[in-house]
Amino acid sequence: MATVAEKGVEQLDAATVRFCGDSGDGMQLAGTQFTQTSALAGNDVATFPDFPAEIRAPRGTKAGVSGFQIHFSSHEIFTPGDAVDALVAMNPAALATNLVDLRPGGILVCNSSAFDKKGLEQAGYETNPLEDGSLEGQYKLHSVDMTKVTRDAVEGLGLSVKEADRCRNFFAMGLVFWLYDRSLDPTLRFIEDKFAKRPDVVQANTAALKAGFNYGETVEAIHTQYHVPKAKLEPGTYRNIMGNTALAWGLMAAAKASEKRLYLGAYPITPASDILHELCKHKNYDVMTFQAEDEIAAMTATIGAAFAGAMAVTASSGPGIALKGEGMGLAVIMELPMIVINVQRGGPSTGLPTKTEQSDLLQAVFGRNGECPMPIIAASSPGDCFDTAQEAWRLAVKHMTPVFLLTDGYIANGSEPWQVPKFSDLPKIPITHPGPLNEGEEFNAYQRDEWLARPWALPGTPTLEHRLGGLEKQDVTGNVSYDPTNHQHMIDTRAQKVAMIAEDIPEQAVDGATEGDLLVLSWGGPYGACATAVHTAQKAGKSVSHAHLRYINPFPKNLGDLLGSFKRVLIPELNCGQLSVLIRDRYMIDTVGLNKVQGKPFTVGEIVEKINELVA
Amino acid sequence: MSVETPLPVLKPADFASDQEVRWCPGCGDYSILAQMKKVMPTLGVPREKVVFISGIGCSSRFPYYMNTYGMHTIHGRAPAVATGLKTSRPDLQVWVITGDGDGLSIGGNHLMHCIRRNMDLNIVLFNNRIYGLTKGQYSPTSPLGKRTKSTPMGAIDNPLHPLSIAIGCEATFVARSIDTNVKHLEQTLKRAAGHKGTAFVEVYQNCNVFNDGAWSYAKDRDTKAETTLELEHGKPLIFGKDRDKGVRLNGLEPEVVELGKGITEDDLLFHDEKSAEPSLAYLLSRMRHEDGFPEPIGVFRSVDKPRYDELINDQITQATSERGPGDLDKLFNAGETWTVE
Numbered sequence: 012m013a014t015v016a017e018k019g020v021e022q023l024d025a026a027t028v029r030f031c032g033d034s035g036d037g038m039q040l041a042g043t044q045f046t047q048t049s050a051l052a053g054n055d056v057a058t059f060p061d062f063p064a065e066i067r068a069p070r071g072t073k074a075g076v077s078g079f080q081i082h083f084s085s086h087e088i089f090t091p092g093d094a095v096d097a098l099v100a101m102n103p104a105a106l107a108t109n110l111v112d113l114r115p116g117g118i119l120v121c122n123s124s125a126f127d128k129k130g131l132e133q134a135g136y137e138t139n140p141l142e143d144g145s146l147e148g149q150y151k152l153h154s155v156d157m158t159k160v161t162r163d164a165v166e167g168l169g170l171s172v173k174e175a176d177r178c179r180n181f182f183a184m185g186l187v188f189w190l191y192d193r194s195l196d197p198t199l200r201f202i203e204d205k206f207a208k209r210p211d212v213v214q215a216n217t218a219a220l221k222a223g224f225n226y227g228e229t230v231e232a233i234h235t236q237y238h239v240p241k242a243k244l245e246p247g248t249y250r251n252i253m254g255n256t257a258l259a260w261g262l263m264a265a266a267k268a269s270e271k272r273l274y275l276g277a278y279p280i281t282p283a284s285d286i287l288h289e290l291c292k293h294k295n296y297d298v299m300t301f302q303a304e305d306e307i308a309a310m311t312a313t314i315g316a317a318f319a320g321a322m323a324v325t326a327s328s329g330p331g332i333a334l335k336g337e338g339m340g341l342a343v344i345m346e347l348p349m350i351v352i353n354v355q356r357g358g359p360s361t362g363l364p365t366k367t368e369q370s371d372l373l374q375a376v377f378g379r380n381g382e383c384p385m386p387i388i389a390a391s392s393p394g395d396c397f398d399t400a401q402e403a404w405r406l407a408v409k410h411m412t413p414v415f416l417l418t419d420g421y422i423a424n425g426s427e428p429w430q431v432p433k434f435s436d437l438p439k440i441p442i443t444h445p446g447p448l449n450e451g452e453e454f455n456a457y458q459r460d461e462w463l464a465r466p467w468a469l470p471g472t473p474t475l476e477h478r479l480g481g482l483e484k485q486d487v488t489g490n491v492s493y494d495p496t497n498h499q500h501m502i503d504t505r506a507q508k509v510a511m512i513a514e515d516i517p518e519q520a521v522d523g524a525t526e527g528d529l530l531v532l533s534w535g536g537p538y539g540a541c542a543t544a545v546h547t548a549q550k551a552g553k554s555v556s557h558a559h560l561r562y563i564n565p566f567p568k569n570l571g572d573l574l575g576s577f578k579r580v581l582i583p584e585l586n587c588g589q590l591s592v593l594i595r596d597r598y599m600i601d602t603v604g605l606n607k608v609q610g611k612p613f614t615v616g617e618i619v620e621k622i623n624e625l626v627a
Numbered sequence: 628m629s630v631e632t633p634l635p636v637l638k639p640a641d642f643a644s645d646q647e648v649r650w651c652p653g654c655g656d657y658s659i660l661a662q663m664k665k666v667m668p669t670l671g672v673p674r675e676k677v678v679f680i681s682g683i684g685c686s687s688r689f690p691y692y693m694n695t696y697g698m699h700t701i702h703g704r705a706p707a708v709a710t711g712l713k714t715s716r717p718d719l720q721v722w723v724i725t726g727d728g729d730g731l732s733i734g735g736n737h738l739m740h741c742i743r744r745n746m747d748l749n750i751v752l753f754n755n756r757i758y759g760l761t762k763g764q765y766s767p768t769s770p771l772g773k774r775t776k777s778t779p780m781g782a783i784d785n786p787l788h789p790l791s792i793a794i795g796c797e798a799t800f801v802a803r804s805i806d807t808n809v810k811h812l813e814q815t816l817k818r819a820a821g822h823k824g825t826a827f828v829e830v831y832q833n834c835n836v837f838n839d840g841a842w843s844y845a846k847d848r849d850t851k852a853e854t855t856l857e858l859e860h861g862k863p864l865i866f867g868k869d870r871d872k873g874v875r876l877n878g879l880e881p882e883v884v885e886l887g888k889g890i891t892e893d894d895l896l897f898h899d900e901k902s903a904e905p906s907l908a909y910l911l912s913r914m915r916h917e918d919g920f921p922e923p924i925g926v927f928r929s930v931d932k933p934r935y936d937e938l939i940n941d942q943i944t945q946a947t948s949e950r951g952p953g954d955l956d957k958l959f960n961a962g963e964t965w966t967v968e
Contacts, residue, residue, distance in 0.1 A: 311701070476694055
């Protein structure tokens with residue numbers, strides 16, 4: 012205990028930690044455990060997992076480096092952090108690819124046992140950076156032979172060398188847990204639970220975790236522990252949640268709120284697959300999941316389920332969405348309600364499948380043949396996926412249209428604390444289906460209500476027999492029609508129906524003054540970085556406001572006036588300026604783009620820098 | 628005193644929609660539509676419980692002409708649309724109407740997966756060995772050397788044989804009929820409707836505009852007895868105007884033999900549509916007129932197997948009975964949570 016007393020505890024407002032190593036090193040697990048523990052300790056957290064597309068690149072190579080970054084703080088935060096305060100590198104390749112993000116003077120924990128001749132060569136090092144003095148004075152370097160200390164810690168438990176070495180990530184976690192004054196209890200509970208069938212593995216991982224913690228406590232080279240106090244969040248019960256999970260739960264909530272069976276037609280694709288994985292666990296919630304033979308079948312089966320009367324959803328990512336295009340057109344002309352989710356990733360084609368991008372916006376708006384309007388809404392954070400899913404379904408059924416829901420890899424895999432709602436507090440989503448007709452009445456499948464929505468008549472209802480199809484329909488009756496003026500009328504009507512949704516959505520809110528020098532206009536994943544950057548600029552006294560779009564088609568009806576109230580509009584996007592295209596086209600307003608297509612989210616610093624460039 | 632409301636007695640005309648049928652005069656589709664309307668009232672399924680789903684092509688206009696629920700969808704995707712519909716609503720009777728181009732070319736993938744899942748639906752493939760709607764290009768069933776607009780020097784793709792494909796996917800019900808053989812077609816559709824599982828029916832259908840006479844050998848009064856063979860469960864494979872020819876197995880090869888001269892019915896191959904092993908059904912599907920064989924019509928295979936639409940719903944029932952109906956509040960609060968005062 013004396014050692015602890017000798018070591019200082021420094022209070023911090025926030026910290027950012029990144030674990031990185033080979034994709035087999037268990038870095039995602041280390042990161043999620045650290046996140047969970049920090050969240051339970053009352054911090055606000057935001058995470059950014061970053062993994063390679065290769066299933067398993069050759070061990071020790073730069074292509075195989077997997078990382079997990081977590082930002083935790085005593086105040087509300089919106090991003091996983093810019094500069095890293097503490098970096099754990101399990102091998103030279105991880106160090107080589109991640110060191111650039113470690114802030115000067117930051118903590119660097121390296122697994123020295125991996126810095127052998129082969130490992131150094133694979134990372135392109137001519138000399139060992141742990142020994143050649145290149146890191147000295149710049150970082151607080153802790154070089155630890157993790158292989159040896161882990162093997163020592165699990166000795167006598169009867170594990171093979173390979174199994175023993177697999178516990179190294181728990182050692183690394185233990186050390187970081189000590190550094191940031193975290194409790195081991197949640198992770199100990201996790202180990203017990205996860206490896207319940209392997210008592211020897213439970214013992215070994217526990218021993219490795221504690222060994223790491225004790226290492227920090229006893230080794231004299233490490234002088235300081237850091238403590239990040241609880242954040243002042245709104246009162247309530249919280250849990251940590253990832254975007255894809257929140258989206259799946261939001262869909263389930265919407266199904267229940269509308270008294271519908273949830274039907275998901277999907278084909279596996281990164282990073283959307285976790286929506287399928289999550290939903291197929293919950294069949295007892297009347298959730299039906301169909302893993303189709305391809306994306307086209309996933310889309311068209313979803314159309315079949317929508318006709319059948321289910322809450323029909325399909326989820327995919329860019330290239331999968333491209334394949335669904337024809338089906339979406341059919342859904343639009345059939346005017347059936349459903350949700351099409353695009354968890355965007357790097358493109359074009361298969362691009363950077365595990366990295367994030369926002370470059371499918373114009374695909375969502377225009378990527379179908381013919382005049383084919385679909386409402387588009389976008390989630391802004393992992394927790395927001397829950398609300399966005401419900402809103403998508405509300406719009407789909409009220410306006411009888413497929414709705415596009417956009418998220419991205421950064422939101423999907425990232426996590427944040429989420430205030431657990433009560434189901435009874437969630438909005439109900441009323442749906443009416445027409446019943447059988449009385450004698451003499453006629454059913455018209457394309458008779459429209461005040462929102463221009465047609466009736467959702469379900470097969471099985473006597474007297475409502477009707478045929479939908481891809482050929483143009485005569486308005487009101489729904490019969491096939493090649494009449495030129497009818498086609499014009501139907502094209503106009505479908506467009507008007509979607510445009511009218513502007514009357515059914517909230518006006519655009521602004522964070523800051525409603526007029527001024529600069530408006531930062533964002534959508535999707537960059538929400539957090541933009542919010543933080545704008546707050547920073549506002550604190551510095553700049554005339555900057557922030558508007559974050561949830562509704563992209565149609566835009567909120569006050570958006571034009573709002574944009575016109577600022578001298579300049581900055582649009583940061585992880586693409587080459589797609590929202591800018593839409594804004595300029597619609598409002599004839601010149602915008603300033605901040606565009607980045609590197610498979611990485613914006614840092615706050617990048618946006619602050621651009622704001623400073625534009626506003627004195 | 629109880630008043631019983633009798634079920635309405637429906638006639639074929641009750642299944643006709645108010646839409647004008649727009650196939651070319653003389654098209655084989657008219658007959659298939661007529662037989663379908665004839666079969667419908669005999670199935671004991673209310674009209675509102677019936678859904679016709681089609682893809683694209685001449686045949687795929689079919690749903691518009693049936694006064695039931697229906698969807699005219701997109702190229703080749705009808706089996707996938709039907710999958711979403713039937714799994715969500717097992718109470719509906721679902722028919723997929725497709726053609727040789729729609730089903731075997733652009734939609735080949737969906738057809739294969741639909742059949743292997745053994746969903747309880749009926750697929751009727753109108754085979755006219757040509758693309759009619761796009762005006763005369765060769766189709767996946769066009770014979771080698773077929774000269775069309777897109778193959779002026781003759782088709783060089785080997786043709787697909789729909790029933791071989793279906794049996795290769797282990798279809799549980801496989802049958803073939805002919806548009807002009809109205810009694811046979813009616814009976815075949817009826818049997819397909821009665822089958823629990825995916826029923827796959829190929830109909831030899833004539834396109835009198837772009838491929839007239841493609842099946843004349845199987846349809847003409849003076850040749851059909853020699854070129855077709857009506858399959859009957861448990862009966863030997865006999866054909867010919869005088870019923871004097873049969874098919875027997877020579878090792879694994881079928882051969883046509885004449886009865887008499889020491890060959891009796893007992894030497895012939897007997898048809899067993901219930902055989903769990905699909906190899907014989909496959910062998911029948913390989914018998915071609917051009918190779919000197921009669922082409923079988925009737926039911927090749929009819930076996931019972933678990934059905935996807937049942938199984939997918941059973942899993943929901945099972946999960947619900949094991950874990951209880953889902954409670955979202957429980958789910959949201961499961962795992963590690965913390966409270967901020």
